[in-house]
Amino acid sequence: MIVKIGLIGCGAIGTTIAKAVEKGLLNNFTITAIFDLCLERAKELNKILSSPPFIASTFNSFLQQPLDLVIEAASPKAVEEYAEEVLLNHNDLMIMSVGALLKNGLLKRLEEVAHKQGCRIYIPSGAIAGIDAIKAATLGGIEEVIITTRKRPESLKGAPYLEKKGIDLKTISSAILIYEGPAEEAVMFFPANVNVAAVLSLAGIGPKKTKVRVIADPHIDTNQHEIKVKGDFGEMVCLTANFPCPDNPKTSYLAALSAIKTLEETTKVVRIGT
Ligand SMILES: NC(=O)c1ccc[n+]([C@@H]2O[C@H](COP(=O)([O-])OP(=O)(O)OC[C@H]3O[C@@H](n4cnc5c(N)ncnc54)[C@H](O)[C@@H]3O)[C@@H](O)[C@H]2O)c1
Structure with missing residues (x-):
């Protein structure tokens, strides 16, 4: 068919x-x-x-x-x-x-x-790895899920959070943590950047408990997502360093x-x- x-x-x-x-x-x-x-x-x-x-x-x-x-x-x-x-x-x-x-x-x-x-x-799992393991780990119990998303400042352009906090991306000259909060809030502040956090939260412990950190880093040329999970199964650390799609630097290939x-x-x- x-x-x-x-x-x-x-x-x-x-x-x-x-x-x-x-x-x-x-x-x-x-x-x-x-x-x-x-x-x-x-x-x-x-x-x-x-x-x-x-x-x-x-x-x-x-x-x-x-x-x-x-x-x-x-x-x-x-x-x-x-x-x-x-x-x-x-x-x-x-x-x-x-x-x-x-x-x-x-x-x-x-x-x-x-x-x-x-x-x-x-x-789809999107631009991250480890969704399979997190889904399995929920059956034993998960204590903590943190995702740290690291992108070049221009990849964060247009995010409502920047306007709310008056952050000017052009002034960022070294890596800086610009946001930390739960996934349910992060998706509203960075709707085009943290879809992966939404996927992660749905696969794991939910959007209230999944913690999201966003770092603007002018010295990288990939979109990076580091996931840390602790639970009854043990611990997992998973990093993807993604090349952006040629047509849209916000989106990973x-x-x-x-x-x-x-x-x-x-x-x-x-x-x-x-
Ligand atoms: N799940 C993930 O891991 C993941 C990763 C990257 C991007 N995304 C999301 O996927 C979506 C597409 O990403 P992309 O990089 O292809 O974006 P893009 O900006 O390159 O393309 C989106 C296209 O959709 C069109 N569009 C926007 N709103 C529309 C609407 N209401 N009706 C019809 N067309 C509309 C735009 O005109 C544009 O041509 C975005 O929302 C993006 O945030 C998800």
């Missing part, structure tokens, strides 16, 4: 997924519809695909296309606006803007709708690859490490 994908968001992640389909990395998938608030971006992505999808100018026309699975690779607002509609349309859903799920009980609501509709929601891998896994009989 060929899975018909609808893609919301034609930026860095959407484009990487489209390239994977085109390279034959996702043999059992085809992209049948694409939607982006910026029509030009959708048209650009369309150029990559040899079998042209429907380019939707509205979300409603997007949803009317024949779809099995919708990938959200757009923004937290897109999750808030479209996720429930997607599930009510009997489509499975993959969510990349995971931080949105922590707000106002959205994940619980979507879970209920998905259950009723017989649909699945997929949340590994995050896009994890979306592609998650898609592939949905069709497999043998699933390793999930």
Whole structure:
């Protein structure tokens, strides 16, 4: 069976997924519809695909296309606006803007709708490693989860926290801890930077208990996430130093690859490490 994908968001992640389909990395998938608030971006992505999808100018026309699975690779607002509609349309859903799920009980609501509709929601591990171990560790009990995200100052541009605290990124000349707090708060202050913290909290001890630290560091050229976990199983320290996507320095290439891998896994009989 060929899975018909609808893609919301034609930026860095959407484009990487489209390239994977085109390279034959996702043999059992085809992209049948694409939607982006910026029509030009959708048209650009369309150029990559040899079998042209429907380019939707509205979300409603997007949803009317024949779809099995919708990938959200757009923004937290897109999750808030479209996720429930997607599930009510009997489509499975993959969510990349995971931080949105922590707000106002959205994940619980979507879970209920998905259950009723017989649909699945997929949340890729994103730009971090160790999600498999943390999920297993919850069964024995976890004491503490801390994620320290270290990015170049310009990768944090646009984060509401900076405006709130009057932080001028241009003045940062050495590594500095600019934020520390729970994941549920961090996703609101850094909506485009700490989706990984949201994924981590959902896999582990929840958004209230998962601690997030954000460091702005002008002397690195990777997006780094260090996770420390303590629990009945012992301790885990896990570091990823990610190259950014060429089109978007906020997004790590590994995050896009994890979306592609998650898609592939949905069709497999043998699933390793999930
Ligand atoms: N889960 C993770 O680990 C992880 C990692 C990186 C990025 N992300 C998140 O995934 C999302 C996509 O990342 P990206 O790097 O591809 O972003 P991007 O900025 O490169 O592309 C996003 C695209 O979505 C479009 N868009 C935004 N809001 C929209 C809406 N409401 N409806 C339709 N189109 C909309 C934009 O016009 C843009 O073309 C972002 O929210 C980002 O924060 C998640």
